[in-house]
Amino acid sequence: MTQHAEAQTAVATATAEAVFRQEAGRVLATLIRLIGDFELAEEARQEAFTAALEQWPIKGIPENPRAWLVDVGRNKAIDFIRRQALFRSKYPDLEMSAVEQAAAAPNEDEADDAAFGDDRLRLIFTCCHPALNIEAQVALTLRAICGLSTEAVARAFLVGEETMAQRLVRAKKKIRDAGIPYETPPPHLLDERIAGALAAVYLVFSEGYAVTSGENLIREDLCSEAIRLGRLLDALLPNRAAIQGLLALMLLHDARRKARVTASGDIVLLEDQDHTLWNWPQIEEGLALVERALRIKGKVSPYTVQAAIAALHARAPRESATDWPQIVGLYEVLLHIQPSPVVELNHAVAVSMVDGPARALNLLDSLAARGGIDDYHLLSAARAKLLQRLGRKEEALAAYRAALKSARLEPERRLLTRRIAEFDKQPARD
């Protein structure tokens, strides 16, 4: 091979890989529609990609790589079903009609972006079907829609690759055997199913934004995938307040990513963050989206309210200029539409910035008295801060120690340890 040909091969290989990364989710979604089986579609996609790596360097990159991959994948699947039909072993319930159906689908359909969009939307609803447990929903979505490898999905959720592979196999088996449809839900189910899909996306984001245990505070890859999914949903189902609200919420939180942690991995609280480290173009995008989501008629989504709170924090030129009264109001809306101990806690903290620490402490004590979240370290830490502001040093110290006892995340533990150490340097106020 000449040097020139070698270089050409390298370019074609790199292009094939880039195309695959970009198109993996779309190609799979379309193959699933054509073939009607998740696992077979995955195998077909893999074979199509292998064929691309062999042929593109020799024959050149096809004009429409995506349609080429779908076409080759479909033919591989048809061959496979025909072989299996002879032996009737692995896919006894796949009939020849599936072959006819796959073979009959016109090609121009595959080149059409709108059709691809619909396929991916169908697949999102399949992956996030309520008959699958939430762990399976999230794993399937990351694997099938985002194109993450099983190993990457396993790493993201801190489980072994084998465990994750089994979880995915079980989920795909349930889709096939229980007859979970590859369909965009009918209108009367759509809102509810969108809510389910958004819950899965938000779980991916939350896991990335504030991992629940371990060394690292942020898993950027998960945040980025969640935002990608949010953008995809917004593009496929435009002008839906809940989708835009969640996307705005994720964009605004993620924009503060760089300012939230020091180089050594320590937490920087919102009030201490360097605003120049915020991702301002992303904040602008988030702010515009909140505005749009708030203008959409209908019931207000909890995501939109949370995004509006994040927007007020982002708009404050400095911490002391934050519009706390409006934030308190928004938390009250949230308490009304989606009450939870975490919302109550955040509401109380906002109240402390408007009415002072005494009233906020009452709210927190009432929350604690109702039980259920005794070992919730954020509650103890919030109490500690209020007690400190009230000059009740001993109680504050005890509350910080309680928080340290139940915190699991290393950076949070270091922050609490620093707070406790600061007490020794402070002159007693009481």
Place this chain on the structure above:
Amino acid sequence: MQYLLLIYVSESDESKMDKSTLEAVHAEYGTFTQGIIQGGQFKGGERLRPVATASTVRIRNGKTVITDGPFAETREQLGGFYMIEAKNLDEATAIAARIPGARHGSIEVRPIWPMS
């Protein structure tokens, strides 16, 4: 696809129902059954007598053992079933949601494993 819809309800709650409530429930079941017969989804279905009438059969060491029961300590018991034909799980769960027992008990939706 075919699905078996298993209706789990509390026998003790049902035994406390007065006559007019029971009649109303029976009428509701009748309407539901007629609905899925007309819709072409009905393949079969029966009400079961209470668990107190159940017997269990096992073969152990080549010997047939018949016992009273089962009397598992559960709040809800299998009280009846429907066998239906549905396009997919969404259609099956939508039919399950129309069963009167879904409002106070629960309906387990199981796909039939086709024998080939």
